[in-house]
Amino acid sequence: MKGLSSAARWTIAVVAVVAALVVALVAQLRDDGSSPTTSPGPVGRGHRDADTIEALAGPRQRADLAPCPAPSAGSGVPVLQGVVVECAADGAAVDVAKALAGRRVVLNLWAYWCGPCAAELPAMAEYQRRAGSGVMVVTVHQDENETAALLRLAELGVHLPTLQDGRRQVAAALRVANVMPATVVLRPDGSVAQTLPRAFDSADEIAAAVGE
Numbered sequence: 314m315k316g317l318s319s320a321a322r323w324t325i326a327v328v329a330v331v332a333a334l335v336v337a338l339v340a341q342l343r344d345d346g347s348s349p350t351t352s353p354g355p356v357g358r359g360h361r362d363a364d365t366i367e368a369l370a371g372p373r374q375r376a377d378l379a380p381c382p383a384p385s386a387g388s389g390v391p392v393l394q395g396v397v398v399e400c401a402a403d404g405a406a407v408d409v410a411k412a413l414a415g416r417r418v419v420l421n422l423w424a425y426w427c428g429p430c431a432a433e434l435p436a437m438a439e440y441q442r443r444a445g446s447g448v449m450v451v452t453v454h455q456d457e458n459e460t461a462a463l464l465r466l467a468e469l470g471v472h473l474p475t476l477q478d479g480r481r482q483v484a485a486a487l488r489v490a491n492v493m494p495a496t497v498v499l500r501p502d503g504s505v506a507q508t509l510p511r512a513f514d515s516a517d518e519i520a521a522a523v524g525e
Contacts, residue, residue, distance in 0.1 A: 361479075364459040366404060372463035378402040379474045382449060384411035390503035396482045401454060401463060401475040409476065409483060410503075413451070418499040419523060421452045421473075422484055425461040429512040430494040434471045439516040441473060448523075449474075455481050455493065498523050 381400035388394060389410030396409040413420075421437050423430035434452065441450040450473050454462040457479030466475065476483065489495050490510050496519075498506040506524075513519045 361457050361459070364457075369404065369459060369463065372460050372467070373402065373404075375467040376401070376463040376472070378463075378466065378472050381405070381407050381474045381476065382412045382416070382451070384408055385414040385416075387411070387414060389414035390499065392503070392505070393483065393486050396486050398453075398480075398482060399459075399477040401459060401466075401477045407476060413449075413499060414503060415501050416499075417448045417501055419448055419450045419519075420483065420487075420497040420499065421450060422455055422489060422495045422497070423452060423493055424454065424456040425458060425465040426456065427493045431465060431469060432514070433494050433512050434466070434469050434473075436513055436516050436519060438471045438473055440519040443516055443520070451476060453478050453483050455479070455484060496523070 378401055380402055389408065390413050391410070393410040393413065397406055398409060399405070400407050419437070419440075421434070423434065437450050437452065441448070444450075452471075452473050452475045454475055454477050456462065459477050459479070462475070462477065466472070478484075483489075484491075484495070487497050487505060487508070489497060489508060492510045494512050496507075496509040496511075496513070498509070500506050507522075509522055513522065
């Protein structure tokens with residue numbers, strides 16, 4: 314910078330520092346926006362590329378989940394028509410509207426990284442044990458990491474039928490707020506009886522809330 318005045322050199326130095334700070338700030342904002350500690354919105358995939366049939370075989374065996382409900386005759390739950398997800402127990406496609414038709418269903422929406430969800434799931438399992446065949450509890454895993462979901466369920470000893478829904482199609486169809494855990498109660502005719510965006514501490518609490 315020979316020939317420049319000291320004032321000009323000072324101005325160039327200040328501009329360079331400001332530019333570097335702007336670049337750093339933009340990078341930081343991008344990092345914050347993708348942080349897994351924030352509440353993630355809907356994602357574009359049902360599960361990760363890494364969750365192949367071979368990779369899921371071991372976690373599925375450990376989780377030992379109950380089979381997903383078989384489809385009923387007819388078009389099924391109107392609001393869920395066209396929603397097809399994967400059964401976490403075996404990877405089979407599940408037409409959710411037909412699978413849940415004609416039953417009283419308690420849907421529990423959760424994700425493997427959600428602490429309150431992990432605390433609630435055993436209570437959901439106990440509620441199902443007490444309720445018997447009068448109601449069916451189905452969990453819906455809302456993150457694309459299916460392996461982590463299976464390992465979490467194995468760790469908790471929860472064997473409820475589980476839908477793998479990384480794209481959050483079920484929640485979108487039922488208009489559930491972006492919060493987890495959340496519970497949706499469906500009547501046998503497919504209508505929504507209750508939407509409960511909260512965590513439960515016990516089977517008694519669940520029974521009181523859903524009317525059983």
